[in-house]
Each structure stands twice: as C-alpha cells, then as structure tokens.
Amino acid sequence: MSALRNIWIIFKRELKAQFNSMLAYVFIVIFVVLAMALTFWFRNFFAPGGQDASLEFTFFLWPAWLLMFLAPAVGMRLWSEEHRTGTIELLLTMPMAPWQAIVGKFLAGLAVIAIAISCSFPIVLTVAYLGDPDNGKVLGGYLATLLYGAACLAITCSVSAFTRSVVACLIISVTICFLMLLLAVPPVQDYFTDILGGGVSDAISSFSMFSHYNDMKRGVITLPNVTFFASLIGFCLFLTSIVIKTKRS
Amino acid sequence: MIEVKNLTKRFGQKTAVDDISFTVKRGEVLGFLGPNGAGKSTTMRMITGYLPPTEGQISVDGADTVNEPIVAKAKIGYLPEAAPLYADMTVVAFLRFIAELRGKGEADVERALDTCFLEPVRNQNIDTLSKGYRHRTCLAQSILHDPDILILDEPTDGLDPNQKQEVRSLIKRMGEDKVIIFSTHILEEVEAACTRAIIIDQGRVVADGSPAELKARASGAGAVSVSIKGMAGSGIRSELGSLPGVSEVRETDSTESAFRGQVLPSKSAGALTDAIFNMCKDKGLVLEELRVEEGRLDEVFREITVADTKLDGSKMGPADSVAGEVTE
Numbered sequence: 001m002s003a004l005r006n007i008w009i010i011f012k013r014e015l016k017a018q019f020n021s022m023l024a025y026v027f028i029v030i031f032v033v034l035a036m037a038l039t040f041w042f043r044n045f046f047a048p049g050g051q052d053a054s055l056e057f058t059f060f061l062w063p064a065w066l067l068m069f070l071a072p073a074v075g076m077r078l079w080s081e082e083h084r085t086g087t088i089e090l091l092l093t094m095p096m097a098p099w100q101a102i103v104g105k106f107l108a109g110l111a112v113i114a115i116a117i118s119c120s121f122p123i124v125l126t127v128a129y130l131g132d133p134d135n136g137k138v139l140g141g142y143l144a145t146l147l148y149g150a151a152c153l154a155i156t157c158s159v160s161a162f163t164r165s166v167v168a169c170l171i172i173s174v175t176i177c178f179l180m181l182l183l184a185v186p187p188v189q190d191y192f193t194d195i196l197g198g199g200v201s202d203a204i205s206s207f208s209m210f211s212h213y214n215d216m217k218r219g220v221i222t223l224p225n226v227t228f229f230a231s232l233i234g235f236c237l238f239l240t241s242i243v244i245k246t247k248r249s
Numbered sequence: 250m251i252e253v254k255n256l257t258k259r260f261g262q263k264t265a266v267d268d269i270s271f272t273v274k275r276g277e278v279l280g281f282l283g284p285n286g287a288g289k290s291t292t293m294r295m296i297t298g299y300l301p302p303t304e305g306q307i308s309v310d311g312a313d314t315v316n317e318p319i320v321a322k323a324k325i326g327y328l329p330e331a332a333p334l335y336a337d338m339t340v341v342a343f344l345r346f347i348a349e350l351r352g353k354g355e356a357d358v359e360r361a362l363d364t365c366f367l368e369p370v371r372n373q374n375i376d377t378l379s380k381g382y383r384h385r386t387c388l389a390q391s392i393l394h395d396p397d398i399l400i401l402d403e404p405t406d407g408l409d410p411n412q413k414q415e416v417r418s419l420i421k422r423m424g425e426d427k428v429i430i431f432s433t434h435i436l437e438e439v440e441a442a443c444t445r446a447i448i449i450d451q452g453r454v455v456a457d458g459s460p461a462e463l464k465a466r467a468s469g470a471g472a473v474s475v476s477i478k479g480m481a482g483s484g485i486r487s488e489l490g491s492l493p494g495v496s497e498v499r500e501t502d503s504t505e506s507a508f509r510g511q512v513l514p515s516k517s518a519g520a521l522t523d524a525i526f527n528m529c530k531d532k533g534l535v536l537e538e539l540r541v542e543e544g545r546l547d548e549v550f551r552e553i554t555v556a557d558t559k560l561d562g563s564k565m566g567p568a569d570s571v572a573g574e575v576t577e
Binding site: 006009013016017020021085086087089090092093094095096097248249 | 298299300301325335337350351
C-alpha cells in the first residue's frame, strides 16, 4: 500500500512539474497538430475511391515517427534534472524504495503522452461519421501507439539516469529509438539477410518496435506483441534503477 | 543513536573515507571539521543512506542503513550540501510534497515554515528566492518530520551573519533532545554550537573531543600573555626566563619602556601567573596585562591537518601556504 502511495506522490509532483515547465503543453500541441496535418495532407484522407474509411494507413502511420522524438522530449528531464540540480540526494534519502520513484516518474511522463494521444480523438469521430471503421483496429491502433510511446519513454528514462545533461539525453534517446525503428525497415532487413542469413535477420527485426507496432495497429493484439513492449519497458526501468544505484557506488 | 563502524568508501582508486569509527549519543551536537575534500560530505552521505559504504556498517538508532534503509531514512532529517530544491515549486508546495513522502500533515508543514522563518515567502516560487531563503527552505524540509537525527552538511554556508546566528541557535536548541551532526568550515561555529567535534583529514579521524579538549591541544594553549611597564629589553627577558617553570619567552611588540609578549610554560600555567605577578610586585613593575591563553581551535585544526599534509610528500608548498588554503 505504501508503495502505491509513494508512487502516487512522486507521480503527482512530476506531472505538475511537466505542466509547470510548459513542456507538456508544447508536447501535446505539437503531437496533435503534426499527427493531424500529416494525416490530412500526406495520406489523402479524403481521397475519393481510396480505401474504406480507416485510420490504419492514414492516422496511425504517423505516431511511431512522431513519438520517436517527442517521447524523449517528455522523458529527458526525469532523471537528468535530478542529477543536475542535486535533488536526487533529497529524493533518495526519503523513506521509500528507489524503484517507487522510478515508476512514479515514468508514469507521469506516460500520462503526458497518453493525454496527447487521446487529444487526437476527433479523428476517430470523423471516421465514424464518414464511414464504418473497424473499432477493433482503432482500439488496437491506440493501444499500439500508447505502448510504443511508453517504450520510447522507458528508453529515455534509462538514458537520463546516465547523464546530467538534458540535451545529451534527448539526442541519445532519439538515436536509440530511431535505431529500434530502423531494424524492421526493408532495406535494413535486406542488409542483415544478405550478411547474416534470413533467420538471424528475422530475429533482429523482431527486436524492432516498428514491426510490433504495425502488427498491433492492424488490430492484432497478440500476447507476443504486448509481451515485447512490456518486457522492453520493464527492462529499461530495471536498467534505470541499476544505473542510479551504480552511479552512487 | 548513531554507530559508525570501520566505515570505508572508495571511488575507484581513490579512498575518500578510510576506516572511520565513532558513536554519537542523544543530546550530542557533533561538529565535523576538516579541509575541503577530507571526506566529511561522503561520510554524511553514507549515514543518510544516499551512498552505500564500500566497507563497514552504520547503525541508525538500531537500524542498519544497508539492510533496513527505509527504517533508517525515516529517522533522519538531511540537509545536503548546496541545499538542492525543486526550483519550479512554491515553498509551501515543496514542503507539502516532502510531508507526504514522510507521512506527515499540514500541521507539520506550518511548524516547519514557522521554525525556519519562511512565512513571508510561503507562496513564492523557489527559483525566485534569495540564497538565504533557499537554504532555510531546505533546512525546513529536514526538520519537518521532527526527526531524532539531523545530518546537516554546511548548514550556515552562504547565509548572512544574522541568519548564521539564527541557524546556530536553532541547532543548539534542537540538539538538546536529538542527535545532530553538522559539518562546517567556520570554527567559531563549533565553539558556539557543538558539544563535541571530530576533525577529519584525508578520510581519517584525526581528533575527537569536546571543543575545550581540542583547544587544549593547541601548542599555544597555556601560554601566558603579559604586558609589563617599567623595564624592557634583555633585562626583563632574563628576569622572566629565570622564573621556575618557564620554557621560553617570546617578545611581541615591546616599546622602550614596556615589555609585551608571551611566556611559555614547561609544565602547568597556574604557577606561572603567580610567579610573574610576584616578580613584578618585588621589582616594583606595573603589570598591565596577565592572561592565560586558551589555545585556539583554528590553531589545533591547522596543526593537525597541515602536519598530515606535510607527511604526505615534499611536493607540497611551504607549510604556511598550505595552512592558508586549509583555513580559508
């Protein structure tokens, strides 16, 4: 019980800090505006005779690319700032386990991402008005986007535990997220197939967040896909706690 | 209350704290002294559970800081060096956040605000506060849960003289029924607030005792300062030198008709003052000043910590310049 209480206290403070710094507003506005603009301009949302009313190839094409750099922007301050200002010394001498602070901070970042994603809801209403979308796919798309954002955020979390520089954290995190996307892009896959053979190449691309994201946005919410994101997030948060611990000894 | 046993901390090759042991009981205010980089902050950080020790144990009121960190941390209030704070919060919001984590309520927040004189800035954002207020906000955070143990790393650093005085009297008042450990560079602070002082140098305890005991260790302790009118030069020097128990006579700023200086005893100073007084009376000299020197804490500090530095290598500069850096 006290663990949940502590997580809640940290979560509240961190979420307030995100909104106090205006960063959360900037993030939400940029995410929604870009997602909508890209959907309408580049994917021919209103193209006559195109696909059935669907969000799969229009709206849900973009979040993976947007979150790749927007999620690190939300998470970059989580631990870097604590290191930089020295407040980590206060936080870690409070009577709670460090993992509670890690989870609380992560959830606060995730809340900002979730708010941003849910602010795109008018597009769902639009599609529902215009046609008859597959609700399973819409739901799958949102779940996929949220899990994808959470994974990028968790990666950022562990990077920010390493460095006191917020900018370094942003750049490194975006790079890692980008590489994790890239593993499943056809040219890269072909390259690995050429030098390592198909089996290894498949194994490598199964580590790509993109392939799991694509599966899920088609409405294929399978255990392996969810497990992939859940274990990636769990691993990154565990790594965060290791980094925070070893930094002190 | 606090038991530190064979505490060692190494960062890579560097040994920051080297086999330190001491205990502190309730009602003691312990001053941590030492040159910069001596290991004071590292020791305090290990007691608060922020840094894990490389070797050794710390028991805080019976709770081991490594095995029962949460129990130990709940008993401690900690003011880190440089008083870090969440700059984007207001003073009262920050204290409420700490109170929640400590399982305390609004009454405790109000009490902490009141004790640290923070009422005028309670709704101000922390990043707009002056250094003195920031420091006191962090101090308020450390006393909010009325802890049995207070660890204060340079609590008066960066405060103006009035604020320093306030913090010192606060420490003294709270020290009556708590354990307080605080580090400082200001030696008069140790005399003003501590019941006991530990001097740390290069990670080791080099002196441990009450301020009075430490002062008695100064080479100048027990010397008698005199100012005598009516005789000067070698005459008075030999008169003083021939008194029983005198080992050395130092002349400081004598004039043609008066002698000023110090008489260093070989054994106890008690008899020296009598002997000097009687000598003056017999010779018909006017004794203007006769005072037994207590020995100064900065002298002890310098002697102990510089001696160690000199032992370490010939690369160091002359002793005086080292001493200058140390007490700066």
